[in-house]
Amino acid sequence: MSKRSDPVLKVPKLRSSTARVLGVAEDKLFPPAAHSSKDGDSGASNDDGVKGRYSSTACLCLLNVGLAGFIAIDYDAFASIVQGFGDSVAASWMPHARSFSFVLFKSPQHALQAYEQFHLAPCPQLPGGGRRLGLAAFADPTVVPNLPPSFQAALGLADDLQPLAAVSGLTFQPEFLSESEEEELLSFIHNLPDSEWIPVHGRRVVHFGASFEYSSFSPAHQATISIYPYGRGIPPHIDIPELGTYIVSVSLHSGCTMDFRIPQGEPVHSVYLPPRSLLALEGDARYKYAHGIKERASDEVNGVVVMRGEYRASIVWRAM
Ligand SMILES: O=C(O)CCC(=O)C(=O)O
Numbered sequence: 001m002s003k004r005s006d007p008v009l010k011v012p013k014l015r016s017s018t019a020r021v022l023g024v025a026e027d028k029l030f031p032p033a034a035h036s037s038k039d040g041d042s043g044a045s046n047d048d049g050v051k052g053r054y055s056s057t058a059c060l061c062l063l064n065v066g067l068a069g070f071i072a073i074d075y076d077a078f079a080s081i082v083q084g085f086g087d088s089v090a091a092s093w094m095p096h097a098r099s100f101s102f103v104l105f106k107s108p109q110h111a112l113q114a115y116e117q118f119h120l121a122p123c124p125q126l127p128g129g130g131r132r133l134g135l136a137a138f139a140d141p142t143v144v145p146n147l148p149p150s151f152q153a154a155l156g157l158a159d160d161l162q163p164l165a166a167v168s169g170l171t172f173q174p175e176f177l178s179e180s181e182e183e184e185l186l187s188f189i190h191n192l193p194d195s196e197w198i199p200v201h202g203r204r205v206v207h208f209g210a211s212f213e214y215s216s217f218s219p220a221h222q223a224t225i226s227i228y229p230y231g232r233g234i235p236p237h238i239d240i241p242e243l244g245t246y247i248v249s250v251s252l253h254s255g256c257t258m259d260f261r262i263p264q265g266e267p268v269h270s271v272y273l274p275p276r277s278l279l280a281l282e283g284d285a286r287y288k289y290a291h292g293i294k295e296r297a298s299d300e301v302n303g304v305v306v307m308r309g310e311y312r313a314s315i316v317w318r319a320m
């Protein structure tokens, strides 16, 4: 076959059961190609056949990689498969009790490259030995109900992520940082000398003293940079009162759920913090509620499982 010049995925059709499980009309998953195929596909389809060419998509479905089913795997194995796709991955998602999962790439070209490299390639993380990965294009992740926030953020749809009205004094803003600002901060963080880092219960931190100032946050006089390796968190705590009235933080590289709870009180209020989001605490959120991040491989958000990334970094500013 001659080399294709246009980056369009030609993909096997997902089983109709997958569309049913997702609660999505099949034709939504597979919009017909804008142009006809010259590769001999008729455009006719059956459940396992190839149906012409589809619009390019940045999202691949991992057809045989899921938490359920006869070759079910766990989150760690999923994370390792996703890591194998490299840094062209924008978000990944392993829904609860399903035998498939999704990876959203930074562009349709990245998805195509991953498809060509990994579809039907042996996948050592799958149990039984010698199994191959089954991939398919997933035309439009925006049609999935309860799309995980990491996907929403990656797709630029995060506007309707709600701040926690229940916790007074809590302000949350998704996509506060641009991707290039996030990159700049991460390269600053990764260039800090090893000697600056202090290990603290599974994470590591660098403190900047009262003289530290950052142009956008002039009232803040103290900052802490933390790196949480995959799955790590921080126990519930209220920052000491001496650290001032406001606490402002940003999340970098990966998201996590932060829980807020009035000590001894119920209930727990959780907010998912996607990468590049901003969180500001004052009033009750600052002084009455303890905040913490559970140690776990994934977070459940709106009923779906969102994997944690390889690490999460945060910067917390506090005025003294
Ligand atoms: O990593 C975070 O977002 C929160 C860290 C935190 O609560 C703290 O350093 O006091």
Ligand SMILES: [Fe+2]
Pocket (backbone or CB within 6 Å): 237, 238, 239, 291
């Ligand atoms: Fe804190």
